[in-house]
Amino acid sequence: xxxxxxxxxxxxxxxxxxxxxxxxxxxxxxxxxxxxxxxxxxxxxxxxxxxxxxxxxxxxxxxxxxxxxxxxxxxxxxxxxxxxxxxxxxxxxxxxxxxxxxxxxxxxxxxxxxxxxxxxxxxxxxxxxxxxxxxxxxxxxxxxxxxxxxxxxxxxxxxxxxxxxxxxxxxxxxxxxxxxxxxxxxxxxxxxxxxxxx
Numbered sequence: 001x002x003x004x005x006x007x008x009x010x011x012x013x014x015x016x017x018x019x020x021x022x023x024x025x026x027x028x029x030x031x032x033x034x035x036x037x038x039x040x041x042x043x044x045x046x047x048x049x050x051x052x053x054x055x056x057x058x059x060x061x062x063x064x065x066x067x068x069x070x071x072x073x074x075x076x077x078x079x080x081x082x083x084x085x086x087x088x089x090x091x092x093x094x095x096x097x098x099x100x101x102x103x104x105x106x107x108x109x110x111x112x113x114x115x116x117x118x119x120x121x122x123x124x125x126x127x128x129x130x131x132x133x134x135x136x137x138x139x140x141x142x143x144x145x146x147x148x149x150x151x152x153x154x155x156x157x158x159x160x161x162x163x164x165x166x167x168x169x170x171x172x173x174x175x176x177x178x179x180x181x182x183x184x185x186x187x188x189x190x191x192x193x194x195x196x197x198x
Contacts, residue, residue, distance in 0.1 A: 036195035040135025043188045044128040050120035052078060057111050064090065082127055084147045084166065095119055121182060126151055128189040129180055133163045136176060136193040163191050 056075035083091060091097070095115065110121075133149045135143040150164045150173070163176035176193035 038136040038138060038193050038195060039140075039190065040132040040193070041190040042131035042135065043126045043186055043189065044124045044131075046120055046124045046182075046185050046187060049124040049127065050117065053116050053120045053123070057116055076094075078123070082123075082130060082146045084150050086150060086152070087126065091122070094122070121187070124187045125180055125182065125189070129161065129163065129178055129191070130185045132189040132191040133165070133176060133178070133193065136191040137165065138193070138195045163193070165193070 025174045052075055065092045079088060079091060095118070130146055130149045133142070133151075134144050134146075137144040137149075144165065148166045150166055151161055152164060153159045161178050161180055163178045163180040164173040165176060166173055174194075176191050178189060179192050180187065
């Protein structure tokens with residue numbers, strides 16, 4: 001089969017004149033890409049995060065204090081691990097969660113299924129965006145920790161999300177470009193970040 005393909009290709013080439021071949025394969029000088037850019041992408045299955053939120057919601061209504069503390073702690077640990085301080089404050093404010101000793105505490109009134117889903121979608125989006133940003137970092141994911149990446153709405157913009165790499169303890173921020181999309185049970189994020197010139 002491969003031999004037949006090669007024979008047909010050779011016959012077509014033989015039928016073309018030299019000028020036609022030049023048009024098909026013009027000589028080309030290869031130039032390097034003009035910018036030092038890195039790209040990262042990540043996809044998250046939202047139900048994975050939804051299970052974490054659901055366990056915490058169920059534990060908050062549990063009569064067993066040990067189980068409730070353990071499950072609340074798993075959500076708190078996740079939030080503290082991936083969100084920087086500014087994002088944690090925004091998360092607690094957005095979903096009207098209380099904060100006790102830097103822990104995420106679910107509100108005393110029951111959380112609706114819709115709110116639980118919104119929390120899971122929001123956290124899944126942040127997780128995907130941060131993981132994509134870590135992959136796009138100049139030194140790769142190992143060079144940047146979760147809290148050194150902040151996702152926020154563009155300053156003075158139309159609310160589009162952007163990535164900010166926090167440097168020097170958060171006093172300096174290096175922006176990156178973020179595209180994020182939610183579709184059904186998945187969220188996908190892609191980040192483009194510049195490699196700083198040394």
